[in-house]
Structure formats: C-alpha cells, structure tokens
Amino acid sequence: MMGDLPLAFSNAVTAVLGLIFGSFANVVIARLPEGKSVVRPGSHCPNCKKSIAWYDNIPLLSYLALGAKCRGCGKKISLRYPVVEAMMALLFLAAKVRFGWDLLFFIRDIPFLFILVVITFIDLDHxxxxxxxxxxxxxxxxxxxxxxxxxxxxxxxxxxxxxxxxxxxxxxxxxxxxxxxxxxxxxxxxxxxxxxxxxxxxxxxxxxxxxxxxxxxxxxxxxxxxxxxxxxxxxxxxxxxxxxxxxxxxxxxxxxxxxxxxx
Ligand SMILES: [Zn+2]
Known part of the structure; x- marks a missing residue:
C-alpha cells in the first residue's frame, strides 16, 4: 500500500504533512494556554486582528512571500511560525526515515511529535x-x-x-x-x-x-x-x-x- 510509493514522493508527502501540523501547532501554542478554541475563529493577525486569507497562510511559503510582514498592517510576523513549521516537518521526516510509514506512524508517532513540539513552546512562553x-x-x-x-x-x-x-x-x-x-x-x-x-x-x-x-x-x-x-x-x-x-x-x-x- 503506502509503502510501495516512490521514496521521494512519500518523503515529500511526509514533509508537507509536517508543515501542515506545524502550522496547526502554532495555533495550539498561541491559543491553548489562553483557553481559546483552536478551531474557531480562523487565523488572524495578532496585531490588526484581520483574518488571514488561505494564500497568506501557507506554511513557510507565505512567510517568505509576505517578506515576514502582515499584509493588512505591515507588522512583522514572528520567526517562530516558520521555525515551528520547519521543525515539525524535519521531525516527521526523521521519524518516517527511522521507523517507516505505517499505521503506527499516523496514530502514534505523529501525535507524539506534535505534542512534544507544542509542549516545548508553551512551556517556553508560559x-x-x-x-x-x-x-x-x-x-x-x-x-x-x-x-x-x-x-x-x-x-x-x-x-x-x-x-x-x-x-x-x-x-x-x-x-x-x-x-x-x-x-x-x-x-x-x-x-x-x-x-x-x-x-x-x-x-x-x-x-x-x-x-x-x-x-x-x-x-x-x-x-x-x-x-x-x-x-x-x-x-x-x-x-x-x-x-x-x-x-x-x-x-x-x-x-x-x-x-x-x-x-
Ligand atoms: Zn496585521
């Protein structure tokens, strides 16, 4: 099944999955300690509160495309966001290379790594x-x-x-x-x-x-x-x-x- 996919493809999928989870981790890191919902509302600029369009919310790429500035107010976007995204992608990739890509990877390894990254930054912040x-x-x-x-x-x-x-x-x-x-x-x-x-x-x-x-x-x-x-x-x-x-x-x-x- 999934194991039969070409290696480069499955690695790329894993990295993209890591970026998506990293993007979600940024939301959880910012909202969970404040008791806010991690689902609603959608992403918005912490400075001008303007909601962020999907094309400005693509992990890593939007940060670079926007020149690290909010499209609405021009306020600098913290380097933290792309760092968390990249970190998550690297950890997912390392785990996939080390342990392989099976059901266990999705139900155990991914949540494990996600939780540890989120804990790290919430503990640093709060x-x-x-x-x-x-x-x-x-x-x-x-x-x-x-x-x-x-x-x-x-x-x-x-x-x-x-x-x-x-x-x-x-x-x-x-x-x-x-x-x-x-x-x-x-x-x-x-x-x-x-x-x-x-x-x-x-x-x-x-x-x-x-x-x-x-x-x-x-x-x-x-x-x-x-x-x-x-x-x-x-x-x-x-x-x-x-x-x-x-x-x-x-x-x-x-x-x-x-x-x-x-x-
Ligand atoms: Zn803004």
Missing part, C-alpha cells in the same frame, strides 16, 4: 504544560502500546509509573528541604507521558540527557545573563525533557548497548 497535552499524550501512549510489540503494555505502564514516581519524589524532597518548588507538576506529568511511550529505560535515558542538556544550557544562560546563582535563573525544564525523550525515541538504547551486550 512556564506551564497543559494537562490536555501531557495527560492526553499519556493516554495515547498507553492506548497505542498494543501496536508496539517491542515495548509492550507492561513496559509502557511501568515507564509511566516510574517517570511519575521519580519526579514526584524528587519534587517532594526538593520542596521539603529547599522550601520551594524545583520541578513543576507539568514536568512530572510530561515525564509520565514520555515513560508511556518509551518504557522504563527511556525514562532513565530521558532524565540523563535532559539533565546534561539542561546543565549546559543553564551554565551558558547564567554566563550570558551574568547570573551569580545558577539555580535562581529558572529556565523551564519541559523543553529539556523533550530533548531527552526525542533522543531516546530516535536513538533508542544505542547509548547503553555497547556496555550491555558484553555477555
């Missing part, structure tokens, strides 16, 4: 991770495990439980000893979601990679903004969990494999 995304993703991860025999539902449930338990325990002890919140509730639910998709080992790899990435970026951030205390320069942790989760998703246990196959 320091929150909406439950619709994390809990919704958790449910989807558990519900589609039947189609991933390599993972299995026991791994999926255990991954979610370990992810939730570890971060809940960590947040609890941090608050107990430091008297303030380190990890947010959103981070705990996001790690549970990643556990449902990636299993127990995925949770540990996600924590490892996100901690390394978070520390590196944290140091760079502290230097760039001349912060004395690393811990007070609160950067949202969600995007780093996404980086860690995507690392495991794409590269699996290849990080550990050299050490674990010496039997």
């Amino acid at each position: 320091r929150i991770i909406p439950d619709e995304l994390s809990i919704g993703g958790l449910v989807l991860g558990l519900a589609t495990t039947w189609a991933v025999p390599d993972l299995g539902w026991i791994q999926s449930v255990a991954g979610a439980a370990v992810g939730f338990g570890l971060f809940y325990g960590l947040a609890w002890s941090y608050q107990k000893y430091k008297g303030r919140m380190g990890l947010g509730g959103g981070d705990i639910k996001l790690l549970a979601m990643l556990g449902a998709f990636l299993g127990v080992q995925g949770v540990f790899t996600t924590i490892l990679i996100s901690s390394i990435a978070g520390t590196l970026i944290g140091i760079l951030w502290a230097v760039a903004t001349r912060q004395k205390n690393l811990m007070t320069s609160a950067i949202p942790f969600g995007p780093f969990l996404v980086i860690g989760g995507l690392y495991y998703y794409f590269f699996g246990d290849s990080l550990w494999l050299p050490f674990m196959t010496q039997t």
